[in-house]
Amino acid sequence: MQEPPSGGAPPIVEAIGVSKRYGPTIALSDAGIRVHAGESHALVGRNGAGKSTLVGILTGLRASDTGEVRFSGEPAPPLSDREGWRQRVACVYQHSTIIPDLTVAENLFINRQPLQRGFISWPTLRREARALLDRWNVSVPEDMRAGDLRVEARQLVEIARALSYGARFIILDEPTAQLDGEEIKRLFVRIRELQAAGVTFLFISHHLQEVYEICQTVTVLRDARHIVTAPVADLPKSRLIEAMTGENVHLDIADAAGRVPDPTAPVALTVERISGEDFSDVSLTVRSGEVVGLSGSTSSGRVGVAEAIAGLGRYRGGTIRIGSRTLPSGDVPTALSLGVGCVPKSRHKEGLVLSMPIADNTTMTINRLLGPLGFIPPAKRRNRAEETIRSLGVVTQGPEQLVSGLSGGNQQKVVMGRALANDPAVLVLMDPTAGVDVKSKEALLGVVERMRAAGKAILVVSSEVEDLRTCDRVLVMRHGSIVAEHKAGWSDNALVASIEGIEAL
Known part of the structure; x- marks a missing residue:
């Protein structure tokens, strides 16, 4: 030290x-x-x-x-x-x-608000909050709702x-x-x-x-x-x-630069001129056996498009088709039945039930396939979970361990296992390696390569260069629209410049 x-x-x-x-x-x-x-x-x-x-x-x-x-x-x-x-x-x-529903001032002095005659002095609270924010040069309104x-x-x-x-x-x-x-x-x-x-x-x-x-x-x-x-x-x-x-290693990720996609492979995902809260007139296609990246800044609209394709978010106008079948707006059950698997942006809010074991998390999207009336035979449930643990290398005490007790990388592997459980034709992966270590990132991106080789259509939605290196092409979004396409073999400088909206040096 x-x-x-x-x-x-x-x-x-x-x-x-x-x-x-x-x-x-x-x-x-x-x-x-x-x-x-x-x-x-x-x-x-x-x-x-x-x-x-x-x-x-x-x-x-x-x-x-x-x-x-x-x-x-x-x-x-x-x-x-x-x-x-x-x-x-x-x-x-x-x-x-x-606490999102409280103001900035209320959050700053939670449980220690200034009192006057036993009641909160709101003018004093706002004044002290403004002074604190100014002292540390935090330029936000003290009376703004914190969740905004x-x-x-x-x-x-x-x-x-x-x-x-x-x-x-x-x-x-x-x-x-x-x-x-x-x-x-x-x-x-x-x-x-x-x-x-x-x-x-x-x-x-x-x-x-x-x-x-x-x-x-x-x-x-x-x-x-x-x-x-x-x-x-x-x-x-x-x-x-x-x-x-503990090893002298580099990040071992399949690079799409030397790969030639099959132009005759069937189109598995078609997005035609859809619009939503933060995106407009977006169109793209992904063929079976193809990995397409969708990148851009946090506010680019890329996540909104991905959530629409997974049924997690709504879209208006246009069409989303899985194969030849149309996906209704904001309909997760139909997305699952049509063959869409999804790793959502937030594993804690949308990807996992932390208080449930691995076995329940990995099978929750396929309950109907494992048993009647929502009852899953214990052996089927355990076998499915053990298959996920084995194939993705989840480090755990076993299928009954609560996912809250797993490390971040292993939690993300469980989310990936849930996405793969219904043998999807289309995989939508949002920031699939966010907050995981080098080895977990390598394992998760290795899954992308295995699924591509198995003929799945994969949409990788990320701004991480390492995630996108697996892609046959990368579509870049800004201000809700697709503004550029980069074929595999792009340079880091060119891609990052495109994402940030600046000229590459």
Whole structure:
């Protein structure tokens, strides 16, 4: 682990020799981290490496079995002292803790509103909220409904709320997972400004390029253990991946550049001039055995088109056909019966029931096929789940494990298994590798190649270059319309320039 600067102050936070076990599972083993004031420190590792457990210990949400946590050289407060923890550390999670139906001001001072004669003083609340937002240069209206904020604005409101308690150490958990390129740039500008104002960040991300863009130091966990802490500038990306995986590897993804699609293959998916809330007059086709990418920024309309094809969203005008049969607007059961499989954008909101086991999650789209009147024979249910676990490499204790207990990468594999359960003719994959580690990404994109070889028509909806490299062609959307098409073999610069709406250099 890195040493503090010579003669400098003690680390703003330090975990020393922490271990945590859940039954037979070792979540952390004699791990540690040391973060110095004023830096952005990356915490990386594959899903299941121990990152979430360490964050829980650093934020006082769980106790370690051994070891200790210190803030600025002093022992951490008792777990029961929630106010003491809030004054030292806060975590902005990938899934927002903002209450959408409250205003920004109400969210900033939830459970600590200023009172006057026993009642909330709304003028004082709004005034103090405005002062807090101005202090940290968060340009959102204090009386705006929080649910109407863009994702990056919600994150900044959460950071401001944490800073208002006195915390100057903020953990950012996958902060860019739901942001497009321009939003990420703006967020990084704000992180640098907050660093200059004395805020320290622990930055958790699976996007390794972002680690090199925003962080000064990186700590790697693997198999519940601390592997290395080093200055980012001293750790090339190949060595960083090797530290994360324990292998000297590169991302092994099938590249479509040398592939020649069959122009005589039947058209499996036809989209003709459909419009929706954030897209207009969109047309595309995908043939059996073809992988087509649909890319663009978060606000481009790509997700709206994908959800319309999967029956999750409504469309007006135009036609969507699966083979020769028309898909009605906003009709998931018909989409399933016509042979559409879908990995939705949010595995937590639309892809999984976290409180149910793997077996139930992987079979919920095919209940009618496994038994009458919704009753599924236990043996069929278990066999289906075991097939998913085996074919996708889900790391689990078994089919009855709750999906809430799986790592992010393994949860995404369960979502993929559910999408494949009804043997679909058309697969719609929305951000299929978002928030997963290198090995899980490799496994999930390997499924795309297997399904293509089996003759499935696949629509990969993503802005991730690695996801799109598997595609025979990539359609780019901006402002709700398809504006460009790139054949396999495109350069990264050309594709990214097209997505961002700038001229390639």
